[in-house]
Each structure stands twice: as structure tokens, then as C-alpha cells.
Amino acid sequence: MALGPRLDLRQSQSLVMTPQLQQAIKLLALSNLELEAYLAEALEGNPLLDTASADSDGAAGDPESGPGEDAPPTEAAALDADQALASDSGTSDDLDVDFAEERFHHDSASDSVGLSGADSEAIDFDSFAGEDATLHGHLLAQVGERFGGIEAMIAEQIVALIDEAGYLRADLGELAQRLGVPLALVEAVLAGVQGFDPSGVGGRDLAECIAIQAREADRYDPAMATMIAHLDLVAKGAFPQLKRICGVDDEDLADMIRELRSYDPKPGLRFGGDAAQAVVPDLYIRQTAKGWAVEVNSGTLPRLLVNRRYYSELADGAAAKSKAWLSEQLAGANWLVRALDQRQRTIVKVASEIVKQQEGFFLHGVAHMRPLTLRQVAEEIGMHESTVSRVTSNKYLSCARGLFELKYFFSSGISDTQGDGAVSAEAVKSRIKAMIEAEDARAILSDETIAQKLSAEGHDIARRTVVKYREAMGYGSSVQRRRQKALAG
Numbered sequence: 001m002a003l004g005p006r007l008d009l010r011q012s013q014s015l016v017m018t019p020q021l022q023q024a025i026k027l028l029a030l031s032n033l034e035l036e037a038y039l040a041e042a043l044e045g046n047p048l049l050d051t052a053s054a055d056s057d058g059a060a061g062d063p064e065s066g067p068g069e070d071a072p073p074t075e076a077a078a079l080d081a082d083q084a085l086a087s088d089s090g091t092s093d094d095l096d097v098d099f100a101e102e103r104f105h106h107d108s109a110s111d112s113v114g115l116s117g118a119d120s121e122a123i124d125f126d127s128f129a130g131e132d133a134t135l136h137g138h139l140l141a142q143v144g145e146r147f148g149g150i151e152a153m154i155a156e157q158i159v160a161l162i163d164e165a166g167y168l169r170a171d172l173g174e175l176a177q178r179l180g181v182p183l184a185l186v187e188a189v190l191a192g193v194q195g196f197d198p199s200g201v202g203g204r205d206l207a208e209c210i211a212i213q214a215r216e217a218d219r220y221d222p223a224m225a226t227m228i229a230h231l232d233l234v235a236k237g238a239f240p241q242l243k244r245i246c247g248v249d250d251e252d253l254a255d256m257i258r259e260l261r262s263y264d265p266k267p268g269l270r271f272g273g274d275a276a277q278a279v280v281p282d283l284y285i286r287q288t289a290k291g292w293a294v295e296v297n298s299g300t301l302p303r304l305l306v307n308r309r310y311y312s313e314l315a316d317g318a319a320a321k322s323k324a325w326l327s328e329q330l331a332g333a334n335w336l337v338r339a340l341d342q343r344q345r346t347i348v349k350v351a352s353e354i355v356k357q358q359e360g361f362f363l364h365g366v367a368h369m370r371p372l373t374l375r376q377v378a379e380e381i382g383m384h385e386s387t388v389s390r391v392t393s394n395k396y397l398s399c400a401r402g403l404f405e406l407k408y409f410f411s412s413g414i415s416d417t418q419g420d421g422a423v424s425a426e427a428v429k430s431r432i433k434a435m436i437e438a439e440d441a442r443a444i445l446s447d448e449t450i451a452q453k454l455s456a457e458g459h460d461i462a463r464r465t466v467v468k469y470r471e472a473m474g475y476g477s478s479v480q481r482r483r484q485k486a487l488a489g
Helices: 019-029 032-045 072-089 135-146 150-160 172-179 183-193 206-216 222-229 231-236 239-246 250-261 267-271 308-315 320-357 359-364 374-381 385-392 425-438 447-456 463-472 478-488
Strands: 049-052 283-288 291-296 303-306 396-399 402-405
Touching: 019 320, 019 385, 032 049, 135 150, 135 183, 135 267, 150 172, 150 183, 172 183, 206 222, 206 231, 222 231, 222 239, 222 250, 231 239, 231 478, 239 250, 250 478, 283 320, 291 320, 303 320, 308 320, 320 359, 320 374, 320 385, 374 385, 425 447, 425 463, 447 463
Parallel strands: 283 396
Antiparallel strands: 049 303, 283 291, 396 402
């Protein structure tokens, strides 16, 4: 059979993700804070995008905004975007939720009544707050008060090597060699730094940190020094051995342990490390007279609109190449506004189904949580499981019971004695936590005992599952908890 080139015409089907669909998927997975940064970039890059004031009712398709609804590029782009967005989540009518015109939270200062006028702005109280003091800044201020000359330079180098917990994690010999000064001088300066506030700062290990604080409190006697040198025995709860080594009786030992527990093992943390970032809820959930109300937090997002009047002014008399670019920008702006609206509808639809499935939690607490999976929610609302996963990623809801991540409401089920998976794993964890926190120091519950108690309450759970849940919540074994209770007195 001879070999030779030929042309074939074949038909095949393949899934092609348009740029609009890829961008819609990306928007769906972003949290409110991430979306805020994304929209800020979009506003800078597209001159036809604008923000509406807090009391404005303008929309992207408002005819008063200017002509442009009859522009062919805009309609084509809007149609493509609608088809791309609706391909995974159904029609937009399916996503509408009737909240009976209930009023929601005031999630931003601009929602409050009291400031009026077009140029008025909400008061930013954060602008009046001073910067929080840092550990290094606090220590450097004391360096200037206590040292001078070369000693001040050495002290500044030592302070720079102290970590946020207050410990010096450096070799003094290497530091002396690098600075070209005697080791004895570095040790003398370190002794001065260890007298700085907070007490215990500059220690090279836990024992030295505790010893510094004991000296400050004038409690560093030979017995206390011996105990600090044997902190491993304190952690193990080896009290008979400690009494013998320290040469004290039961009463003195208990007094020394109480004194030891009053010291701070990480003195630098009272100044804090990096500024904590507060979690901003993406959704608000509250109960109304007609059911549960679900609202997307729009306080962190600008209200976008398409400035069609500006488009008309720029397009009037512009060259063909400029008009093509303006049409492209107008299509992108229209698509972004529609995509944001579709995103909010999808999030509300998923959150409403979660509230419906976990109504027992919102009414009575974690003990009434039900096992729930992404597939269950996806089947109920007619979406793909991956869409539900994107909606629930890195998003939080605020309700009367607190602030929770959407992923928190999805957990496996624990079968009861009849074989029904009717109890959420989170509910079982809550019950284990209550048992451990309520146990007596003289009757510490073992993992097997906890499993038996849960079984008596109707939960079919194995001991190894109790161990897994207990460790996930940060509780030690029964032996470790018994030692902790003994140390606490």
C-alpha cells in the first residue's frame, strides 16, 4: 500500500471556554475583598466604567446614561456574555430571591443617615488612630536611654535579631566576630538588653526567659533556679522527682508552680506581630417574619455603571480605529456589569440553599447541624458541583450565631445506632468538646469512654474517630489532660 498525503474533513465536538466564561468563573471564586481589588484595576483600565454614588439608582442599561443600547457590538457582546454565564447556572430568573422588601444591615458608613450632599464623605475613624507599637520599636527606644557609643550599636544589632516572641535566636560568638568586638562585651550588652521591658525579652531559650522574669520578681532562689533548669519534669508532671531535686515539700512546690505559671513564656507577643486582618463577611443571613433573608454584602464593592454619555462624546467624530477600540471597551464594560450581577444571584442562590439545608443550625446551634455535601446543594439548585465549590471558597457569612466560612456547613455524617447518617461531624465534635471541658480533674475521660458515651446518646462512632476529632480540636490525650489539670491546681 502506497503512502501519500491526503486531505480529510472531520467533525468533532470539544468544550471550548471563551475568555468571558473564564473570567466569569474567576469572578465567582473571588471573595469580596479580592473582587474589590479586581474592580479597582478594571476601573483604571476601562474609561467607560464608572462608579455610582451611594444614593444613585443608575444602572448600566439606564437610558439616561446615554445612547448605546442600539450599538451592534454592545448587543453582541452582551448576548455572548449572557450565554456564557447562563451555561452553568440556568436562567437569571431562576436565581431571583424574594426577600419581601426586608431591610438589611447597614454594611457601610455611606448607608447611614446623617451625611448629606454630593460632596459629603463618611468619617474615617481609622485615620485618627496612631500606629501600634512594635516590639523592635519599643526596644530600640530603650537602647537610646541606656546605652551609648559602641554599646548602643551592639544593642541595636541584638534587638534586630530578637524575634516577635521576644527570643534571641543568634549565636553571640558569630555576632561578636561580625562586629569585630570582644565576646565579653556582647554578653554584657545582652545582659543589659535582658533588663528591658517587657520582662523576659532577650532570652535565648525558655528557661532563660523564665529565669529573667523570676529575677525581676525577686523569686530566683536556689529552689526556683533548680525547677527552671528542669522544666521538662514540670511538663511531665513528675512532682515527686521535683520535690526531691528542689528539696521542698508539697506546699512549697505548689507555690513555686503557681509562681512559674504566672510568667509569660513569650513576652514579645504582647506587642503583636503583623496587623491582624479582619474577616469581612460576604453575606448577611437573618431571620425575618417571612423566613430567612440572604443579602450579599455590597458595602465593600463599588456600584459599577457604564458611562454611555462619555462613550457617545468620544465616538462622535472619532476615527474608525478609535471607534473600534471604544466599542471593544463598551462591550467589556457591559459584560463586567452583567457578570457581577450574575455572580451575586448565583451566590445568593447557593447560600439560600445552604440556609435551607442547615436551618437547624441557625435556629438551635451546632448540635443540630446536618451532614451536607456539595453535590446535594448542586442537585437541589440545578448547578454543577464545581460551581458550588467556587461559590463557597474563601467566602464568609454573618448571622446571629457569628461569622462562619461557607465551607463550614459541609461535613460528613455520623450514623446513629439505627444506621442513619443524620448527625453532622461538626455536631459530634461539639459534643466531644463539651465532654472534655466539663470533665473533672479526678475523672478524666478516656477516648474509649467518650466513644461509649456518644454511643449511648445514639451516635455510632469508633474510638479512633474520637481520637481524630479530639486531635483536630487541639485537645491532648487523657494522660496529657490529667497532667494539665494537676498543674492548674
